[in-house]
Each structure stands twice: as structure tokens, then as C-alpha cells.
Amino acid sequence: MRDTPLSNCEREFLLDIIKERKVSCEVTLPKLRRPTEGILFVNVELSPMASASFEQGRLTEEGVELSRLLERCLKESHCVDLESLCIIAGAKVWSIRVDIHILNHDGNMLDCSSIAAISALAHFRRPDVTVKGEEVTIHTSEERDPIPLSLHHMPLCVSFAFFHQGKYLLVDPGELEERVMDGKMVIGMNKHREICMLQITGQMLLLKEQVLRCSNIAVVKVMEMTELIQEALLNDKSSRAKGLKCGFAESATKRKVNRTWKEAMDVNSVPGCEVPSDSDSESDEDVESKISERGDVNVLGHGVGAIGKSAVSKWFEENTDDMEKELEEERNKSVHTNSSQQEKAMTAVMPADISGDHEGDSEEEAIQILDKDLKLQPM
């Protein structure tokens, strides 16, 4: 076995930690619970964006487990010094809110959210306050530099999936692996090799050696991840000190294969106050002809649910690029075959009147595809 196991999935989410997982902190004031302690609130949102199975506003069993484990990892390990969040004992304390939005569920949400949450807590700066007697002043970031939270340590979660009754072990399972695993073990640990949380779920029994082996792997992984987080924080700090751009928008301009980027552009408007509806008023016919020129989908007639009519795509501009040429050729080919079939038109016809239809079941709707030139229909 390698000394430093690091799976692809994990590397990815460590790199994308700021981008993929969105963490935000908010300061509210004051909420009295314990007189000398601030409040840390962890909120996990399983957005329906992450997976089709998540529903809006309803916390699934998975979601409850996730938020509970995170709370245990962050709150009950006392990594944030809550007493330093006290402003006036018994009257005013800071309440820190960590919002975790899961954008994409590709397995191992817990590890990812714990990394995101602890990085956000380490990155967060709260406004400075001064207390004069009973009077509390909160300074804006212009008046005084905001101060960071005091973190005692950084607990991070490492998940292990087990297969064949614990015979096979997998660090950082993906979504498909999570679906077929027998059971799961989560270790929450900091870089001082202290375990702050340990949980085993699933229908399996584990040998003592397996647990020890896992905790040894966790030590290595937590060290690596802590280093990465520290590096990212330092990087951010130095770029802020230099006055460079930072934040989400900046992290988005990184070079990526599937990214398109466009510079700021000037827009020239007609000076003065022209009423635009007068200046470019086009009759409906003009617009219709424009649309049909472009080969957009048309509604074929009033009163019938008929749509369709294929046309040549004008999506690609004609360029001298090699790739464009290739596409052009392909398109020409398809155009050629089209014209050879004497401009066959595909039309989907739907009966517009479906209510009160005594012939057929009103629940069902017939879609007929008529292809006149292929003569599938008897004339």
C-alpha cells in the first residue's frame, strides 16, 4: 500500500474547494444562550441542484446525518474559541453562521463540506468591536481591520468505504461506490493526530486492525489537506495584501477547457432620448420572415398544435478555421442528403382539442409523425 493515498475525486475537490462548495458566513447579534459564549450555527443545504433525488425544503435522512456529523465535527470538538465571541457577558455575543450549499453530489459530501466549512471559518473575519461601559461600537472594515476567529485546531473528516464485510477498503468513495458499499467509517481528526469524531455505519463488523489502519491513513490525509488549506489561505492573504482581485469572481477566471471568457465591452447607444419602438419598428411580417430565414422553429398554423419544419442550422459562422471547415463539410453533406430527399418536412401533429373527446380516452394524447415523402402513410 502507498503511504499517501490520494484519490482523483479528492484531489479535485481540494482544488475546487472554493469554487464548487459555496460557504458564507454571516454575523448576527445578539442571541443569548450561554452568557459568555458566542454561537456557531452550521447549516447544510442539500440543494436540488446537487442531485435529482434532493427536494427543495425537505431534509432527507442523508441530509440529517450529514449536518449532524458536521456539527459534531465543528462544534463539539471546540475548534472555534466561542468565549472570544462574547462582547458583553449575558447580553451581547456574536453568532457565526456557516452556510454550506452542496452544488453537485458526486460522493463523499461530508469530507468536502468539512474542508469547505473549516476553510471558511479560518478565512472569515468579523468586524472589530469596542466596549465603553454599556456602549458597544461595531467598526466598519474601513475604520478598523476586521479580526479573524481564533481557531484552536482544524478538524477534518476522512471517509472510508468498506466492501465484502470490511475486506476491501476505499478512501474517499465516489457516488457510485457509495451506493454499493457495505458500510462506511468517518474519522474526524486534526493535524495533531487527535481524533475528534468517529462513526461507523452500515451492516458490517470491523476488525480492530482495520480501524487502526484507517486512522493511520487518516493522519496522512489530514496532514495533506491541512497543508493545502493553509496554502490557499496564505495565497489569498498575499493577494489581498497586494491589492489584487479576490473572491468568487476571480476564482472563476482561471483557465479551464470548458470556460469561455469575454472582456468588458463598450456599448454605443444613440445619444439623446429616442423612443426605440419608433426607431426600429418592424412590421410583424418582417419579423416573421427574419425568424424563418434563421431557420427557427415556427408555429405552423393557428388552432393546431403543429410545430416543426427543419431547416439548415446557421449556428456556426463561416470561419477560415480548420475545425469550422470540417463542420462545414459535414453540414454540406447533410444538406445534400436532405435536398436529395426532396425537402422532406417532418411535422408533429397533435390534436389541439383534447377535452371532451368522446372517441378516445381523454387522458391520452396522440402524437402522430407524418412524413409525407417517405410515404409511410397510405395515401
Place this chain on the structure above:
Amino acid sequence: MEISDGSCSTASMSCTLGDLSQPDGSASLTHGNTQVAAAVYGPCEVRLSKEFPDRATIEVIHKPKVGLPRCEDKLRETLLRSIFETAALTALHPRSSIQIIIQEIEDQGGLLATSINAACLALLDASISMKFLVAAVTAKVKHDGSVLLLPQEGSTEKDSLGIITFVFREPDKSVVCSFTSVGTLSLQQRNQCLSLCQEACDTVFKFYRECLENKFSKIK
């Protein structure tokens, strides 16, 4: 009311298509410093209570950056739903649902327009058939009467007389929807904003094209 030079600039735009592995289509759009992620699922199964026998149901979920969805998020959801019910060819997929989920990541002005544009890109990425493309542009009228396009660096809501968002459809640039979010505008000011936004929406449509060309190109 006068315009100083009659020209204005749109902020830089950047977009990633197909970022997320689970949804059928996704886009994360950065316009200026405003960033929005959008995902589309569909056409997929629909709940019985929301089913239409003749067309697809469009569901929009707008998630705020912090906390629970508030009134303005619901308002944005309604707006987006009406826009995309017009734009998408819902009759193609009867008894099914097309789900659009918008996540606000950073709001530095022009959030509504960025959400609409991101949703349109996500629908394109998910290959949902549409009658036309839509592009939204937000304009702001300052107290001195000058008009500028949002998002703009260092621009706040405080010095504005009104903020208005227009949604245009592709070939003829006719208005699909307009929405005044802050303040009141005279008819003259509104028309001034409209002509400026109509000019600016070309850059958005061009950007859509670039994004898709980039997605389907074999090189790069």
C-alpha cells in the same frame, strides 16, 4: 436629462458549461463580480399535482447565498418561470417537468439579469428545445440622469434613481419581460434605458454563441 457621451460598457463575462456532473445541463456565469450557478434537470418526471397534459411544467428554484429563500427569491422564481415558459418549447414534452435551479454565489449588482442569462445557458447545455434565446440586461439611472449598465465595479444601489432589467428575445430583440427593481423611472428614462439595453443585448447573444462553439469545438 442628458447623457454625457452616449456610450457605456458591459462588464466582462465568463462562463463554464457542464461544470456539474449530476444535472443534465449546468452553467456558472460570472458577469462582472456577480456570479450565479444554474442547473437544469429535464425533461423528467413531474409530480401529479403540477402535471399538464399538453405541455411540460417549468419549475424554477432560486437559492439565496445566505439563509432561507425570502420574498425576493420567490419573485425571481416567478419571473424566470414566466420567461422560460414563453421561451421553451414546452409542448414537445407533455406530462413532464423541466427543473431550473439557480444558486446565487455572489451578488454585486444585476443579479436578476445574470440569473436569467445563466438559466438560458444551462437550458442550452441541457439541449432543451426553445423557440428563441433570451438575454437580460440591467441598466441603472443615476441621480444626475446618466445611464449605465450593471454590474459595474464600485456601483451601489444608493446613488441610483432606478434600476431596470429588460429581457430580449433573439432575432428581433423584442422585449419579453421588463422589471423595475428599485425606484421609479419616467417614460423618457425608461426608453433611454431600453435603447441602451437593446444595444447591449447583442454582446450577450454573441457570448452565448461563443460558449456553445467552445463547448462543441474539438480543439482547445
